[in-house]
Amino acid sequence: MLPPRAYSEPLPPISPGASQVTADRRPILLLAVAATEVDRFSTSRFTRLTAQNTADAVRTIERSRPRVVALDIDLPHFDVGAIHTAAHQTGLTSVLVVTEAPERVPVALKAGCDGVLLKPFAPNLAAARLGRLVRETLLTPAARRAAAVLLQHGTNRTWPDTACPTCGRAGAVSFEFSSYRRMWYACLQCDGVWLGPRQE
Numbered sequence: 001m002l003p004p005r006a007y008s009e010p011l012p013p014i015s016p017g018a019s020q021v022t023a024d025r026r027p028i029l030l031l032a033v034a035a036t037e038v039d040r041f042s043t044s045r046f047t048r049l050t051a052q053n054t055a056d057a058v059r060t061i062e063r064s065r066p067r068v069v070a071l072d073i074d075l076p077h078f079d080v081g082a083i084h085t086a087a088h089q090t091g092l093t094s095v096l097v098v099t100e101a102p103e104r105v106p107v108a109l110k111a112g113c114d115g116v117l118l119k120p121f122a123p124n125l126a127a128a129r130l131g132r133l134v135r136e137t138l139l140t141p142a143a144r145r146a147a148a149v150l151l152q153h154g155t156n157r158t159w160p161d162t163a164c165p166t167c168g169r170a171g172a173v174s175f176e177f178s179s180y181r182r183m184w185y186a187c188l189q190c191d192g193v194w195l196g197p198r199q200e
Contacts, residue, residue, distance in 0.1 A: 028064050029041060029047065029049070029070065030061060032070065032072060034075060040122075041070060041126055042130070045131065046130070049066065054078050057083050058083065061083070066093055071098065072098045073104050084112050095113045096116070098116075098119060099117075099119065100119040105176075109173055115132075115155040115175075136154060159172050169187060169190070174199070183196065183197075183199070
């Protein structure tokens, strides 16, 4: 026989059909990437969902409201604009673009992507980038205004005094680091992309 203290806490009633499985409260990550790239994205912090094409991705965004969408813009069966539009309509979904071709990034920046990963990338870099985007979706209005003052959108940043070497217009957007000395920039006027000195 169990001692009296074993009965000191009342047990919740058992209702018929009640699920004994606790709901997964991890943020949802929607992967619209090549099958060979899926495992580069962490399973520990996120509930991963996958999409096979644009229609599948848009349906999943509307139904599941993922916190982040990782979108491989090198794949022909994903429409960058349609996926960005669906993500932005939720109000709390960030888009991380993945590509091996930096010259494709200006189109994604114009569509409103929140971050860029250039292939090949390490899984820990992807995890860090996703974690930052998730944290930024939870910013208070005051913190968002502070980011706007810095001209920062996700992990991308606009530099008003940095001019494009092709067209000469200022306002380059940095989207990824190449090393501790250089970073990638894009011009949203002429779609030029170049490596320049790293700025902080």
